[in-house]
Amino acid sequence: xxxSEKVSVxxxxxxxxxxxxxxxxxxxxxxxxxxxxxxxxxxxxxAAAAAVAGxxxxxxxxxxxxxxxxxxxxxxxxxxxxxxxxxxxxxxxxVARFVAKAESLASSVARxxxxxxxPAAVAAWLQAQGLPLQAVISGELADLxxxxxxxxxxxxxxxxxxxxxxxxAFCAVAETGTLLLASSPQxxxxxxxxxxxxxxxxxxxxxxxxxxxxxxxxxxVGGGGLPRAxxxxxxxxxxxxxxxxxxxxxxGPCRVHIILLGDS
Amino acid sequence: xxxxxxxxxxxxxxxxxxxxxxxxxxxxVLQQALQKARPLFVGKRAKGVAALAEDGLDxxxxxxxxxxxxxxxxADLDVWLTLFEERALATGxxxxxxxxxxxxxxxxxxLARQHGVRKVVKSKSMLxxxxxxNAALEAAGIQPVETDLGEYIVQLAGETPSHIIAPAVHKTLxxxxxxxxxxxxxxxxxxxxxxxxEMTREARGVLxxxxxxxxxxxxxxxxxxxxSGTAALVTNEGNGRMVTTLPPLHxxxxxxxxxxxxxxxxxxxxxxxxxxATGQSISNYVSLLTGTRRSGEHDGPQKTxxxxxxxxxxxxxxxxxxxxxxxxxxxxCMNHCPVYFSLGGHAYGWVYPGPMGSVLTPLYTGIENxxxxxxxxxxxxxxxxxxxxxxxxPKLMHRLRETQVxxxxxxxxxxxxxxAWGWLARQPRLYRLFSxxxxxxxxxxxxxxxxxxxxxxxxxxxxxxxxWTVGRDLPxxxxxxxxxxxxxxKRV
Numbered sequence: 001x002x003x004s005e006k007v008s009v010x011x012x013x014x015x016x017x018x019x020x021x022x023x024x025x026x027x028x029x030x031x032x033x034x035x036x037x038x039x040x041x042x043x044x045x046x047a048a049a050a051a052v053a054g055x056x057x058x059x060x061x062x063x064x065x066x067x068x069x070x071x072x073x074x075x076x077x078x079x080x081x082x083x084x085x086x087x088x089x090x091x092x093x094x095v096a097r098f099v100a101k102a103e104s105l106a107s108s109v110a111r112x113x114x115x116x117x118x119p120a121a122v123a124a125w126l127q128a129q130g131l132p133l134q135a136v137i138s139g140e141l142a143d144l145x146x147x148x149x150x151x152x153x154x155x156x157x158x159x160x161x162x163x164x165x166x167x168x169a170f171c172a173v174a175e176t177g178t179l180l181l182a183s184s185p186q187x188x189x190x191x192x193x194x195x196x197x198x199x200x201x202x203x204x205x206x207x208x209x210x211x212x213x214x215x216x217x218x219x220x221v222g223g224g225g226l227p228r229a230x231x232x233x234x235x236x237x238x239x240x241x242x243x244x245x246x247x248x249x250x251x252g253p254c255r256v257h258i259i260l261l262g263d264s
Numbered sequence: 265x266x267x268x269x270x271x272x273x274x275x276x277x278x279x280x281x282x283x284x285x286x287x288x289x290x291x292x293v294l295q296q297a298l299q300k301a302r303p304l305f306v307g308k309r310a311k312g313v314a315a316l317a318e319d320g321l322d323x324x325x326x327x328x329x330x331x332x333x334x335x336x337x338x339a340d341l342d343v344w345l346t347l348f349e350e351r352a353l354a355t356g357x358x359x360x361x362x363x364x365x366x367x368x369x370x371x372x373x374x375l376a377r378q379h380g381v382r383k384v385v386k387s388k389s390m391l392x393x394x395x396x397x398n399a400a401l402e403a404a405g406i407q408p409v410e411t412d413l414g415e416y417i418v419q420l421a422g423e424t425p426s427h428i429i430a431p432a433v434h435k436t437l438x439x440x441x442x443x444x445x446x447x448x449x450x451x452x453x454x455x456x457x458x459x460x461x462e463m464t465r466e467a468r469g470v471l472x473x474x475x476x477x478x479x480x481x482x483x484x485x486x487x488x489x490x491x492s493g494t495a496a497l498v499t500n501e502g503n504g505r506m507v508t509t510l511p512p513l514h515x516x517x518x519x520x521x522x523x524x525x526x527x528x529x530x531x532x533x534x535x536x537x538x539x540x541a542t543g544q545s546i547s548n549y550v551s552l553l554t555g556t557r558r559s560g561e562h563d564g565p566q567k568t569x570x571x572x573x574x575x576x577x578x579x580x581x582x583x584x585x586x587x588x589x590x591x592x593x594x595x596x597c598m599n600h601c602p603v604y605f606s607l608g609g610h611a612y613g614w615v616y617p618g619p620m621g622s623v624l625t626p627l628y629t630g631i632e633n634x635x636x637x638x639x640x641x642x643x644x645x646x647x648x649x650x651x652x653x654x655x656x657x658p659k660l661m662h663r664l665r666e667t668q669v670x671x672x673x674x675x676x677x678x679x680x681x682x683x684a685w686g687w688l689a690r691q692p693r694l695y696r697l698f699s700x701x702x703x704x705x706x707x708x709x710x711x712x713x714x715x716x717x718x719x720x721x722x723x724x725x726x727x728x729x730x731x732w733t734v735g736r737d738l739p740x741x742x743x744x745x746x747x748x749x750x751x752x753x754k755r756v
Contacts, residue, residue, distance in 0.1 A: 045581025252502025
């Protein structure tokens, strides 16, 4: 692009909404034709590769589409694991590892004994940070007594102006110190995204060793399908795009505080 | 395979590599930016990969596993794409296919117009660079906004990314400050590295408005997961999450080669992708996006469309270059490449720089349109030795060079010179004589030693091949030839 064609990305667009053209409808319909042509080309390439591999290995052809599809479905059913990390997985060791890894990714972590005291712990942390006692929360946390702790909360999707978002977590992964949040009507994805501060309440019983174990849990509760969004979150958002200097708080939260709950 | 993509070739500047390379070597601002970045990239990856051992993981075994996953997907790509498409459709997403970049861009524009879109927020997608998507949207009166901070800087500058994971690595702090001042309507300030957080915050504010007002989000996908019809997106800034959560329409543009079978395969790849790219054990946000907003949900797109783009990829299946399709776009090959860090990414002239670009550009835009790129290698194999999916990059570049010779694309003089050398090398006595004379001749060419006599160690001007001594000097061969020394030792 020449400098003279440079588009200003900071000025608002005042032009009218571009209207769909007859060509657009045609184009979208024609994508079907492209599909057949591309798939034919892929099929030919796969066959050519199989012929080369077969000639090298001296084996027979890898079979027709139906038999290869059956083999692929068998692979999906078997879901073999890759090389797995080895580390102590007793409950207390998992907690220790999770805390160490999460802190190394610039999250802060606290442990409390009882879920019921989470609002007080949240309020105390927010006050210590000089942050407002006002938050948008996941529906799953609406049963807690936030008002008594002096917090004003609303259970809904987040808006731009919300200073603090408080969520639970589907589970957490000790290998990397990572939270896994699953979207649902009760748990909108925006709460862990738009506010500058994200606080997550995580029962210690939901700590797992690896991402693979988290996927097994997701499948177990989801009845096969996945939620719209599974977000693995590892600390505050960050960027290194100006001179490779790491800055916390790129587009998402600037700080992530994790409170581990002992009793639930 | 190369004649089919006139669209891609049209935008490639790869034929001007030598001229561009010269300009880049002589650009002190660029050289300063590159020299700052290089040790960071190399050091971070080394640390990240070394840390695997703490958990009893063998990095080499993980590379094998990652290569195997990608190979499995490619060996039955037709089957895996069929499964992916069926399952994506079952989640309520739409799946469209595009033969080339131009067709894919036209589909995005058509979707935008059908949904009354005036502004598109984009998260990082190198494929969208292949598509020239921003230009296509602008031509239709639709505003594209790059939201990855590096991509945003590059868009403000009216440039293209110079690195696949650090798009603005060629920009210094001063250049970024000038762009922000001009585009954010404020006076320019004197900046040092302590101001980078404040500048990042400024961009955050500007881009937040765009996230909230755009009617359409465009993202790439690091992987497509066949078992669930899912797009996997790996980001650090959170812009990928914004783009795929806030606008009512989400379009995923991705190459047909990106599919992998299972979530477990994804977990394995995720142990290598961030480590290879930035040395991180995991990226800040790893998002698995399946279908659209569910009944009762309060956020997420109401419509999700996948556009699966070929643009030359299918033709690599079954060819000498199939291994290249394993690429997971981590950038480790360029981060470890002496050629890349001498020139920066723009010298390469098309979308992909570094070793992976030197292979992909000729394959996607035509071998005859990128003759210099596979030659621009020292053969050091640093790229091959760090590639997380074990792509034999030097071998593929070598194969491209062979193809250039087979197709008569090399200069006549080069062929004659190699024929002459080949003949000479088969005449041992003549060869020894020639190398003795050549060594003495080179010594005679050297600049004067401090005492004014002949016998310095460097040659500054080499008349037979002047290009070799432009921008660098040539060492003088140290004394007798190998054969002379060998003969002398045997006598002892």
